[in-house]
Amino acid sequence: MKKKLVVLSGAGISAESGIKxxxxxxxxxxxxxxxxxxxxxxxxxxxxxxxxxxxxxxxxxxxVEPNLAHKILAELESDFDVYVITQNVDDLHERAGSLKVLHLHGELLKxxxxxxxxxxxxxxxxxxxxxxxxxxxxxxxxxVWFGEDVPALEEAVKITLEADYFVVIGTSLQVYPAAGLIDYVDSNVPVFYIDPKPISIPNLRNPLEVFANVASKGMLILKERLLGF
Incomplete structure (x- = not known):
């Protein structure tokens, strides 16, 4: 059975595709x-x-088109059961080939x-x-606009609770309730954090590896790291 890789993605992963x-x-x-x-x-x-x-x-x-970070996440489905929980409203994860994508903040093409x-x-x-x-x-x-409920949050929590690996990529972890998902990761589960300007994550109990890179470079490193387990 494949290990479950849960990814929380934010605006930083789409920035390399040209989305501001x-x-x-x-x-x-x-x-x-x-x-x-x-x-x-x-x-x-x-x-x-x-x-x-x-x-x-x-x-x-x-x-715009999906970039290397999106594509690597899709490629990882060959080795992992990948779930992408995204704060983004674009469809770049889907266009790159990711099959399980949950949009916390809605979808631009709906x-x-x-x-x-x-x-x-x-x-x-x-x-x-x-x-x-x-x-x-x-x-x-x-x-989902600021001040509105996030209906997909309950499903996102369920997915997060089942993670074997948890990846945070391209998000400042400042927008709640999405940022609070990391608190639901089992304390034994490794967390990987990719962001060119990573912040400290208070009260995190998990093993943590930080890659202070843009999404594409960070995903290249992470892919090798994950396949080495």
Whole structure:
């Protein structure tokens, strides 16, 4: 039976593909204040701005490709039972070939009804204010905005509890509740942390290896490390 490799990925893994992050201190995402485009309040205040913002992100996503880090994670499925829990809303993990991907914060290429969270639609084109569900309710980006519940969290916790190896890649571990997943890793399970600017992880009981590299370089090192076990 293959060992279970659970990966928590964040914006840093997609940055090498050309997708900008809003991890920096200015709080801007593609020139927008995140409070204007990634909160329920922003949506209520100016839905047209929010729709346009995600329409632009959707167009951008179609111009980029998975990078080496995404591809190595997919390749590791030959040797491990790999589960990717991602904070990212892009589909680069899937396009690289990863088969088990759980999106904590939603998916850019889906829309959902404002009246029913579970009523989802595949969506690759622009999402407009005239797009509604069968009952006439406005569609919105299928994104978990700041201040909203994270419905996939319970499943993510279950996956994390079963990990034989746990990898944190390209995330600052500052966004909760996603960052709290590391607290559910069994204390005997090795944790590998890949980030060019790694932070200290307080109260971590696990064996820890830190690779202070960008995602692709870190994954090259980690692949050799894992295959050596």
């Amino acid at each position: 992050t809003f991890r920096d201190s200015d709080g801007l995402w593609e020139g927008h204040n995140v409070m204007d485009v990634a909160t329920p309040e922003g949506w209520k205040k100016n839905p047209e701005l929010v729709l346009d913002f995600y329409n632009q992100r959707r167009k951008q996503l179609q111009t 829309a959902r009804s404002t009246n029913n969270y579970n009523l989802l639609f595949e969506w690759k084109d622009d999402l407009l204010s005239t797009d509604v569900d069968e009952n006439g309710f406005q569609l919105r980006p299928h994104i």
